[in-house]
Amino acid sequence: MSDDKLLIVKDLTTTFATAGGDLPAVAGVSFDLARNETLGIVGESGSGKTVLSRTIMGLQPRVNTTVTGSSILDGFEVVGASENEKRTIWGTEVAMVFQDPMTSLNPVMRIGKQIDEALRVRLGMNRKDAKARALELLELVGIPSPVQRYNAYPGQLSGGMRQRVVIAIALACSPKLLMADEPTTGLDVTIQAQILNLLDELKERLKMSVILVTHDLGVVATRTSRIVVMYAGRIVETGTTRDVFYHHRMPYTRALLESSPKVANKSHTRLVTIPGRPPNLLSLSDGCSFAPRCKYATDQCHLVRPELQPSIEPGHTFACWNPLPINAEATLP
Amino acid sequence: MSSFSLEEAALMVERPEKSEPLGLFFWICVSWIGLNVFGAIFANVLPLPNPLTENFNAINVGPGLHHLFGTDDLGRDIFSRIVYGSRVSITVGIGAILIGFGIGAPLGMLAAYRRGRFDSFLTTIMYVLLAFPAIIATIAVLSFWTPRSLFKIILVIGVASIPLVYRVIRTATLSVATKDYVIAAKVQGATDRRILMKELLPNIAPIAVSFFLIGVATVITLEGALAFLGLSVNPPTPSWGNMINEARTVLTENVWLAFFPSLALCLFLIALNFIGDRIRSHFDVTEVKL
Secondary structure (H helix, E strand, O other): OOOOEEEEEEEEEEEEEEEEEEEEEEEEEEHHHHHHHHOEEEEOOOOOOHEEEEEEEEOOOOEEEEEEEEEEEEEEEEEOOOHHHHHOOOOOOOOEEOOOOOOOOOOOOHHHHHHHHHHHHHHHOOHHHHHHHHHHHHHHHOOOOHHHOOOOHHHHOOOOHHHHHHHEEEHHEEEOEEEOOOOOOOOOHHHHHHHHHHHHHHHHHHHOOEEEOOOHHHHHHHHOOOEEEEEEOEEEEEEEEHHHHHHHOOOHHHHHHHOOOOOOOOOOOOOOOOOOOOOOOOHOOOOOOOHOOOOOOOOHHOOOOOOOEOOOOOOOEEEOOOOOOOOOOOOOO | OOOHHHHHHHHHHOOOOOOOOHHHHHHHHHHHHHHHHHHHHHHHOOOOOOOOOOOOOOOOOOOOOOOOOOOOOOEEHHHHHHHHHHHHHHHHHHHHHHHHHHHHHHHHHHHHHHHHHHHHHHHHHHHHHOOOOEEEEEEOOOOOOOOOHHHHHHHHHHHHHHHHHHHHHHHHHHHHHHHHHHHHHHOOOOOOHHHHHHHHHHHHHHHHHHHHHHHHHHHHHHHHHHHHHHHHOOOOOOOOHHHHHHHHOOOOOOOOOHHHHHHHHHHHHHHHHHHHHHHHHHHHHHHHOO
């Protein structure tokens, strides 16, 4: 096992037992993440990106869920670990920034206290040191007058401020991996950029790795080094951000890119959409899951599932029988 | 123009908005409950005639200066008996609900937080118990479990209230347990115990407190009903319920004997219910803020 890899995910599968049968929310996903790297996981709603990110850190539901494969985080096998074992890595190895800062803070606890908690419980700090460190963290995430904010309740802060607090809490125990699940979806556009820049800056400063889960390609475009594109619980294309944007081979990636609204478009331009709907994960065909919505689909696509295969660039793989020609240029959103 | 910095301005804006006042009637209700509890605790210190002393020279006297609420068919002072009677009602009310909360609340929270088989098992049992009318069950147990004492009454009603408390607390916890901040605490490495105490408990507290008060009111009614059936404390010890029961026989001669304990019971229950309801809506973030 090479030491420069922080996270190695192999053949990870998360299956939910539902009334309608087994639902494979994540099916055989493999990738790895280097230290101090930012990885983007993109896909539309229901593609399994959130389940994947939670399974990686062992946060899948306790009941009716089966996880197989392996997810090794800094030498710790998350799959199959007990809650008590996982508790030793939560916070210190991996921490999480949630989608909606309105619900990810306890409404009845002062924000200072919420940061203190982790410091005192996990790092065994005393009250005074924890407060000093909490103020430092608030300062670090760019909260003005942290001393006053320390005693504020979440309801007294704006959305952007709250998300900064959520990030401060996540950073409390200096995690090596920060999992950001749609960290800006609940915020307005100007604040989005601020928060993403903050994450970027913190990643450099604290030498963390970041996994950015999003459906918004604009978010990952400039801030990730690599991208994983997911569809129906599987990886359909992965590669460097550059390769995925400019040299993608999978029609789904192209469709996703095309459906981002572009500022350069004239006003009232119709948004490009992907026809059809994501497949029902309870009744997947044996073929490519995207085939029913794909204009390049052939009979083979409907019958046999394509495996990930390398493209010409190193580290760039895609799963498609009829890939787009090499160097198919697409405009950046 | 700008006599304060941006910083200060921001703080002014974000100063917590004054929460809506609880209202005069709320405080009247609180005072009323306080007065009743005070009376119950200090009944034997207060200048009251002995509630058990019979006086055959003053039978069925109406309300007046000498006997504030009059006397009953044995010449006992009604006012004094009501004050002493509140002891039984309030003790049973609070005691039984404490038993209900002591067992039902932790189980409810745990079930909602753990989910899975533990939850299904417990919830099924509780719902089966709930399907059985509490009053019938308590009547059945208390009729056979003699001699009756305050302790036994509290215990039986307390046990009967466990499923009710369990259901309310479980539902309240369920709606909180799936919130992101609970998961957030979990991924910061918080133990289950910490999550239950620091994340879940404070967030269900308003509902719990309000249900506690309404529960006390419900139990007092139940005790009244049992006493009316002669299944509460043994006479001559007064309780609101058995006073009403005794008054039944002399209703035509002395209507005050039934009226005053009923009034006491009624006002106490209205006050408790109102306080409980007001507390719930006061702390209900969604209702206040929107």
